[in-house]
Amino acid sequence: MVENQRDEGGTEMGTSVRTQAEKTANEQQTQKLNGSQIVLRALAEENVDIIFGYPGGAILPTYDEIYKMGIHHILARHEQGAIHAAEGYARVSGKPGVCVVTSGPGATNVVTGIADAMIDSLPMIVITGQVATNVIGTDAFQEADVVGVTMPITKHNIQLRDVNDIPRVMKEAFHIATTGRPGPVLIDLPKDVSTAIGEFKYPKQVHMPGYQPTVQPNRLQIKKVAAAVERAKKPVILAGAGVLHADGADELFEYATKQQIPVTNTLLGLGSFPGNHPQFLGMAGMHGLYAANMALHECDLLINVGARFDDRLTGSLNYFAPEAEVVHIDVDPAEIGKNVETAIPVVGDAKEALKSLSALDKAPVPYDEWHQHLRHYSDDYPLWYNDDGKTIKPQALLDMVYEETKGEAIVTTDVGQHQMWAAQYYRFANPHRWVTSGGLGTMGFGFPAAIGAQFAEPNRDVIAVIGDAGFQMTMQEMSILQELNLPVKIVIVNNASLGMVRQWQELFYEERYSHSLFPIQPDFLKLAEAYNIKAYKIEDPSEARATFQKGLKEDGPVLFDFRVTADENCYPMIAPGKGHHEMEGIRP
């Protein structure tokens, strides 16, 4: 009896150990978890190492799991800060930025960032909490129809209804966000779904018959491009952010230098081609360089790689590239022919297309005359400003930032004059160092984006070039700098106004400065002090460089309040309704 009992006991123990082993083995395949755990496990499967977010009621179960699992999470002070930081992270790392917020106001506070990511094609995963499924549609506390609200500004969005759908939906979300033309994908997670128990089995593949982006370009079309290049006398390459998203800067360099075609960039494409290369004409567009815009105006072949012919680039379409045969290479077929009629469309990834073009091994046509002609524009119409030596000129400031960081820093901006000056004077030589809100033109973007950028590249200088107005939209995120001693350097280009608005009012509204001037500014130094951040206020141009050098060497965050000439305008410029050949302010 006793022995039997012992035997039974032994057997029992044996069984229990076996089950435990089996369980561990099975754990890789399926596991009973709650919805929140499944979401976080899926994020881990996708190699997400940082989440930007803000907790709240409906997302609490997920935040509880974040707490228990000890996941790297950055707490913003406003959801807008969280999503812009995620955008900055995505832009610099090339990986999807992940943002987690609660339902209702939490979700609506990230709408601006979602729209920003959508128009600038940034890969993003936004997880919003939602009220429980049994009260959806009852105007419950903190309920908003986030899927409805964000439908036009996401690449895709979905509301989870069943815990067992989570692994598939997460897998698909990452696939959609990062492939083809990148974009934000929103997942709405009702509270009860996040607490329901389900199985975790992460799919290895996605099955989406309705989503099959074309990556490899059509060979025939590529040959047509090559033939057009051979025919051309005055070709130009317009490289946009699509080159950067496709990680195709090297391929662009190889093709452009081999064929000796001059290159210009869109605002967002800066860094895809070395900004100091003799073949580079500078940025094109509204505040682009005269040489770049005249190249677009006079070219007989325009090769657009990964740009969407935005109106700020093209100026009036009536005068856009009037003599050019247009080649448009884009991974999103809907962009081709949307704004500008295209002679040779190429649907595909920019990297693959440029690779195929280089592989065709065509002998370069030197275009000597064309290069000489454009050089004359570059030499005779360079960027200019009048330096009186009494006040800090914003252009001189940005030029100084470029020199002192040797063009190696990551620069983030909002929208407006400071953005255009940064684009003009910071001659970006490398990809993924330029983080700006291009399409949406979002004030309040640059500073939190710098925080995200710093997490993506902890060892690189990150300079947030911000206007005094935009900074006041998201400056509460200084808390993150303080908390984590993040070495972001804030350069406020302080002209005590909404600079670009003021400029337009001066030029087009007979100097009626309707609510664009800030006669009273907060004391940014005291503000920085409140967050325990070192700060300098610089008014004298002779002190600017030394102070900036000193501040750059500091380990932690530093705020520079550069008081610049208040009524400086950003030139050259294409006035609304004008063409590339009608730029104003090309000479002092």
Added chain:
Amino acid sequence: MKRTISATVNNSTGVLNRITGLFSRRQFNIESITVGMTENPEISRMTFVVNVDSDRGLDQVIKQLNKQVDVLKVRDISDENIVARELALIRVVATPQTRGEIETLARPFRASIIDVGRESMTLQVTGDHQKVEAFIDLIKPYGLKELARTGTTALKRSSKKQSQDLHYSFIQ
């Protein structure tokens, strides 16, 4: 110009909203839209009749639709050999004296009488847009009480005889 576009889509929540929203924010004018399940319950077919002012506009409609993850296939079928039908339910004033007349009018249109009351009767007519329009015109003088119409729903004919190339330059 009026174009008929046929799309198959995932039968998922909000897909109609997604697609009509896409049309409205791109300023495309939908004349009619019909939606229904296909032989596969997971897939719905939508038929739109849209009014676009240029080929480029049409090209954009098709491409933007194609970009939607829930859209499986989109075709402009206007220039193809198709069968297209609308349906209208018409409640018209009908006295015992006019009932016979109305019935006579209905016959060549193959409209059917589906309800008769003391002072009115309801007719159902199916056919292409012009036919439905013509029948309503004809019946109008008797006094329309109520009218309900569907949009066009369409399928390609089984025997293929394509008259010309596809109208848009969609590349994928």
